[in-house]
Amino acid sequence: MKIRLLRVLVYLASAAAGLVLADLLVDGFRISWLDWWGFLVAIVVFAIVQSIATPVATGLAEKHAPLLLGGIGIIATFVSLLVVAFLPSAGIRITTAGAWLLAPLVVWIVSAIVTWVLTVVLIDRRSKAAAPAKS
Template identity: 85%
Template sequence: MKTRLLRVLVYLASAAAGLILADLFVGGFRISWLNWWGFLVAIVVFAVVQSIATPVAIRVARRHAPLLLGGIGIIATFVSLLVVAVLPSAGVRITTVGAWFLAPLVVWIVSAIATWALTVVLIDRPARALSVRKR
């Protein structure tokens, strides 16, 4: 149970990192920092939509377009950003065509790296240390 909760927190933190770095480096991608509650909604909605969109996209791609399997992460990120940008309560706005192309790439790369790093630090290393102590 503790590991599952840590995985959820890692996923939320990596989504937040991706969105924040997109805000910093992608013109036309804006987070409304005055509406901090909206940003929290955006993080949760983004993470939930991406966790649902990824397996669905994998199933569809396997069946209809196997060549797309390598790009599933970026496709799921784009869909998640689309949902977050459309929500009026989320504090994220994407206003340029260039941002629609660059933001999913930035968010996908940053969240993938953050997920990997946080998983190693918070879940894998402590689990290995615990198994070594049990021996």
């Protein structure tokens, strides 16, 4: 149960990191920092939508467009940003066409790296420490 909770926290932290870096790096992508509650909503909604969109997009691509399988992560990230950007209480606005193209890429790359690092640091090491030693 602890590992599952850690995975959820890693996923939320990686979503937050991706969104924050997109705010810092992408013109036209803005987080409303005065509305911290909205940003928390954006993180949770983004993570939920992405966790649903990824398997759905994978299934559709396998059936209808196998060439898209390599881009499923970025497609799911775009869909998640689309939902969050149009959610009035989320506190994220994407205002330019360039931001719509660049933000999913930034969020996807950053969240993938953060997920990988946090998984290695928090989960893999903890799992190895809890596993009985083999002789």
